[in-house]
Amino acid sequence: MINVIGLGYIGLPTALMMATHGLEVVGTDYNEDLVATLNDGKTTFKEDGLDDLFDAALKAGIKFTTEYQVCDTYVISVPTPYDKIDKKIDPCYVVSATNTVLDAAPTGATLIIESTVSPGTIDRFVRPILSERNRGDVRLVHAPERIIPGDMVKELLHNNRTIGADDPEVGESVAELYANFCQGEISVTDIRTAEMTKVVENTFRAINIAFSNELAKICRVGGMDVSEVIRISNKHPRVNILQPGPGVGGHCIPVDPWFLVGDYPETANFIRMALQTNASMPEYVLERAFEVMKKEGIDNPEKVGIYGLTYKEDVDDVRESPTLQMLESMDIHLCGSSMRVYDPWVERDEVANQVHSVDEFLEGLEMIIVMVGHSQLKDDLSAFEDRILLDPRNVCGDGENIYKL
Numbered sequence: 590m591i592n593v594i595g596l597g598y599i600g601l602p603t604a605l606m607m608a609t610h611g612l613e614v615v616g617t618d619y620n621e622d623l624v625a626t627l628n629d630g631k632t633t634f635k636e637d638g639l640d641d642l643f644d645a646a647l648k649a650g651i652k653f654t655t656e657y658q659v660c661d662t663y664v665i666s667v668p669t670p671y672d673k674i675d676k677k678i679d680p681c682y683v684v685s686a687t688n689t690v691l692d693a694a695p696t697g698a699t700l701i702i703e704s705t706v707s708p709g710t711i712d713r714f715v716r717p718i719l720s721e722r723n724r725g726d727v728r729l730v731h732a733p734e735r736i737i738p739g740d741m742v743k744e745l746l747h748n749n750r751t752i753g754a755d756d757p758e759v760g761e762s763v764a765e766l767y768a769n770f771c772q773g774e775i776s777v778t779d780i781r782t783a784e785m786t787k788v789v790e791n792t793f794r795a796i797n798i799a800f801s802n803e804l805a806k807i808c809r810v811g812g813m814d815v816s817e818v819i820r821i822s823n824k825h826p827r828v829n830i831l832q833p834g835p836g837v838g839g840h841c842i843p844v845d846p847w848f849l850v851g852d853y854p855e856t857a858n859f860i861r862m863a864l865q866t867n868a869s870m871p872e873y874v875l876e877r878a879f880e881v882m883k884k885e886g887i888d889n890p891e892k893v894g895i896y897g898l899t900y901k902e903d904v905d906d907v908r909e910s911p912t913l914q915m916l917e918s919m920d921i922h923l924c925g926s927s928m929r930v931y932d933p934w935v936e937r938d939e940v941a942n943q944v945h946s947v948d949e950f951l952e953g954l955e956m957i958i959v960m961v962g963h964s965q966l967k968d969d970l971s972a973f974e975d976r977i978l979l980d981p982r983n984v985c986g987d988g989e990n991i992y993k994l
């Protein structure tokens with residue numbers, strides 16, 4: 590039996606996928622409300638294909654509980670934030686989950702840490718717990734997850750994966766376990782390499798995005814169209830520049846690269862600058878918004894709306910989102926807090942001035958800052974396009990009323 594610990598954006602789909610591929614799975618989360626919702630037959634977030642997978646997993650016998658199980662395999666998928674002061678990983682959730690697993694785990698159990706951790710975290714924080722508790726019998730594995738919200742179900746099936754283990758035989762046996770559902774290539778390596786590769790992958794993306802964000806700023810000053818520059822540059826067979834945007838959010842790209850800056854402050858200079866560039870974008874959009882308002886003679890922020898609260902299109906996750914960062918910036922500058930905010934994916938109240946219907950949002954608006962390119966907007970632009978649009982995501986096409994980054 591597999592006990593998946595932490596049933597959030599990563600743990601839940603992973604548990605469901607395992608359960609629908611012939612594995613006996615119990616999902617554990619210490620959040621009683623979350624477990625109650627799942628036991629009521631409802632999923633806890635919106636994701637393409639998740640509800641069908643959930644129904645299939647229920648039929649296959651998956652169980653949800655707040656209790657840790659006595660079983661042979663544990664998968665830990667709890668949060669790994671970073672400390673905003675020293676930029677190092679905050680391992681408290683992983684440490685706490687490991688301790689509780691060890692209370693239940695029988696001799697010889699396999700402990701798979703799926704949470705993203707900085708290189709050396711398992712040596713520094715997990716191994717000492719095993720030593721202190723005299724649990725050298727536990728087989729330690731790191732299996733970082735790469736799936737992208739919005740396409741998780743498909744990516745769980747098709748992505749390549751990395752498994753890090755002390756003992757290659759243990760690594761291979763865990764690779765076989767994942768091969769029950771994972772059709773991608775599974776690379777088996779040691780734990781520290783697995784930790785580093787996951788952080789490197791997200792750092793690579795953060796740097797690529799930072800490069801395009803910097804290009805956007807250069808092109809604005811130099812009077813060039815950054816989309817056209819990137820489009821043509823990417824025709825080069827060895828160039829692949831990502832798109833600029835209003836900032837970077839979510840639980841991965843604005844978080845994981847900081848682990849390297851925190852642990853290697855003397856050497857990770859380029860990474861630090863990239864993260865700072867990405868973090869500057871919400872404020873840059875705000876400055877652009879005021880420029881456009883001035884140009885268009887809009888002096889009342891109540892006539893300006895912010896479309897999108899999530900960190901990317903067609904998901905309901907708002908963690909670290911550029912819109913939240915921009916609203917924070919507005920608070921600091923004591924300006925514009927009266928702009929209304931709407932996101933079709935976010936029903937719960939997250940911020941002041943949030944409205945919950947597109948009609949209420951559009952009522953009397955003269956300008957919209959498009960922070961997220963949800964399908965709702967892209968599929969029916971006509972409802973939005975008779976206003977001034979500031980389009981940092983470049984999803985609204987071209988027009989005299991459409992301003993870019």
Ligand SMILES: NC(=O)c1ccc[n+]([C@@H]2O[C@H](COP(=O)([O-])OP(=O)(O)OC[C@H]3O[C@@H](n4cnc5c(N)ncnc54)[C@H](O)[C@@H]3O)[C@@H](O)[C@H]2O)c1
Pocket residue numbers: 594595596597598599600617618619620623666667668669682685686689703704705706734735736737738839840841
């Ligand atoms: N969200 C992503 O896009 C993504 C992608 C790849 C990897 N990751 C990594 O996966 C890990 C999990 O991220 P997430 O987005 O699923 O987080 P999340 O916050 O959505 O879910 C974590 C869950 O763990 C539960 N939890 C925390 N401590 C617990 C404990 N001791 N016992 C039982 N339950 C506990 C919480 O209640 C929560 O439901 C992180 O390390 C993250 O970096 C996330």
